[in-house]
Amino acid sequence: MDFNFTDEQTMVRDSLTRLVREKYDSDSRRAVIASESGWRPEIWSQLAELGLFGMPFAEEDGGFGGGAIDSMIVMEEFGKGLVVEPYVPTVVCAGGFLKHAGTAAQKAEHIGGIVDGSRIFAFAYAEARARYDYANLESTAKKVGSGYVLNGHKTVVIGAPWATHLIVTVRTSGSKRDRDGISVFVVDKASDGVVTRDYPTIDGRRASEVFLENVSVPADALVGEEGNGLALIELVTDEAIAALCAEACGAMKVAQAMTVEYSRQRKQFGVPIGSFQALQHRMVDMFTEYEQSVSMTYLATLKLGEGENERKRAVSAAKVRIGQAAHHIGQEAIQIHGGMGMTDELAIGHYFKRLTIFDSEFGNVDHHMKRHIALSGG
Amino acid sequence: MNLEFSADELAFRDEVRAFIGENYPRDISASALRDDMSPKDLVAWHKVLGAKGWSVPAWPKEYGGTDWTPTQRYIWSEENARINAVMPLPFGVSMVGPVIYTFGNEAQKAQHLPGIRSGEVWWCQGYSEPGAGSDLASLQTTAVRDGDHYIINGQKTWTTLAQYADWGFFLCRTDPSAAKPQEGISFILVDMNTPGIEVRPIKLIDGGYEVNETWLTDVRVPVENLVGQENKGWTYAKFLLAHERSGIAGVARSKRGVEQLREIAKLELLDDQPLISDFAFASKVSQLEIDLAALEITELRTLAGEQAGRGPGPESSILKIKGTEIQQRLTELTLEAVGHYGTPFYGGIPETGSNEYPIGPDYARHSAASYLNMRKTSIYGGSNEIQRNIITKMILGL
């Protein structure tokens, strides 16, 4: 057993801590999320220069041979600064699909661009009537000539306005909710027939509704086997969940610490509000929730390489526990800040919003509770 | 003991329902958030009710009230909630109005009560300051006597909808040397158009602008705007807070909210079945409804006690705590029900192209913003921690 990071991981984390502190103070972030584009390509380049995007890829694919623990470290730091740039869609999701199922040609085509920051992905999996079921797809791909034609509507695709490429899940055969018949494609966002409607999200990011209207893609846009995509999607989204859990931990840590600090500074009735036991114990509960969440993030991350059942159970357990903790900590942080917590001016509200949306990404508490029950033999 | 309406009460309900059906302004959006609405929309129903004589049902008859029994008032809120009516803002009707008719002089009653009843005059509440929130008595804004004027200096904050206000009621310190902080405070009515008042908007986490900082610099207010006695303002403020609290349970509205949540959960799907047929989700909705039923009967018991001449006492703190927790839970479950469509920030979406490529169902539009916004309810009106302190002291005697 070993809960230590390697020297290299510690170095990466320290340089990220610095970068987030220097470039992601709350005023800069507020200005960025209100700007036309909503993000900073120059931060993206800087992250690429740090070598961040190559960490989880194997050396023979042009990466540095790391894995999920590296993504965990990155995302925890990003969570502390509420970084909006699309690391999870690009590196964890698209990177994951390519890593696990890409052909040599596909890896050669895309991974270099991911590592150097020039190729940015969004993961278009959600659909309007599917809730959190990856198999409940109405989008389709039909074989036409040597390639495929895609149709459908993908909803709330995080990071899509910034993306050069999309990973799209569609049905190639079978009927709604069948486990078989699902396929994964890489789509150049500039392809004819890709229509996006872009918007900001509650938590300061950008997303799109993506409409695929007879989008023609070549045969080699298919990632993995045709019709066999679901297990791959489950693997990659479990990896994404572990990374998001780490992000939530970063955000919870800051929200928790900010609240304690505020309770020290804010005086009412002639004393700091932190001296009221009614608030002290609640801040202790926030801290406990945070610590439990870190543990569950480790559990999920370390089980990603295990067999399917063990992996899914651990990831669902983490998503349940951290989904609950994120709501709890977010709500308590606002309450203890009083009126100030309600303002856009204070950073705490922005942490609350990110922690609110976290629950609905890749399945909420109820969804993962059910998956956990199903995998636990009852 | 029984919960049935009498024949008279049923007739009253029918009358009220018919009146609302015929007279509620049709062009006001029923589900919008307050800050999405124009100031005109916010007072449209108030004005209709003012003309009918129903805008201030809880006031004594001599000041334009209705003499309705608590049961009739209950029916009144139920019937308005059925259509999600935008009710008169509380600042005039439930706050300063009762203070003026209880503690004000005849000139003040004549000057202010008609405008409050009719909805012509918009009021705001200037209590809180940056340094004086839960500890309101520590407020620092001063009113210094200068001939037949007070000169007010200081900063108020969180002043709800002050950007539209014609008048405000302010707590100011008139005796800085009083033995206790509560003793040197006065309750003063201020024309918001007086020179020296600056209202600056505060943006909230849902993106809306419903509160403001209100800066007062050498604001000259005629002495006749003092309500009651100088330095006795705290007594009036406490009286008012009790009024504010009893309306804050929002039972009728939450009942309508639960119905709407069920409607949404019928349309939303989980595994191609209505979400409401999912046991886990349905049990959360029922839990909420059960808590609401308990609150409703508790409120009716409190109202009955009031009719018998008791209260509103410290029990109203229970209504505030449970009422706001339920309102918050309701928005949390609604956000959960809409799934992915809770994520877009609808307030930030450019209007162009909306018909061809819509974003989510209409009922999702306010889900996240409402959830965020409703966090305020456990903070304002005396935070829920302060309510618990009141119960601790006044009821448990600890």
Ligand SMILES: Cc1cc2nc3c(=O)[nH]c(=O)nc-3n(C[C@H](O)[C@H](O)[C@H](O)COP(=O)(O)OP(=O)(O)OC[C@H]3O[C@@H](n4cnc5c(N)ncnc54)[C@H](O)[C@@H]3O)c2cc1C
């Ligand atoms: C949306 C909104 C609208 C408002 N509208 C108005 C308005 O129109 N007019 C107006 O005058 N005011 C208004 N208020 C102000 C409101 O009344 C105050 O926010 C409230 O009194 C709390 O004060 P505070 O924000 O300074 O928080 P603080 O008093 O600083 O409290 C911070 C935290 O400490 C807790 N706390 C404080 N004291 C104790 C204690 N003794 N024991 C345990 N816990 C404690 C609080 O409960 C809270 O959780 C509004 C506020 C909001 C958010």
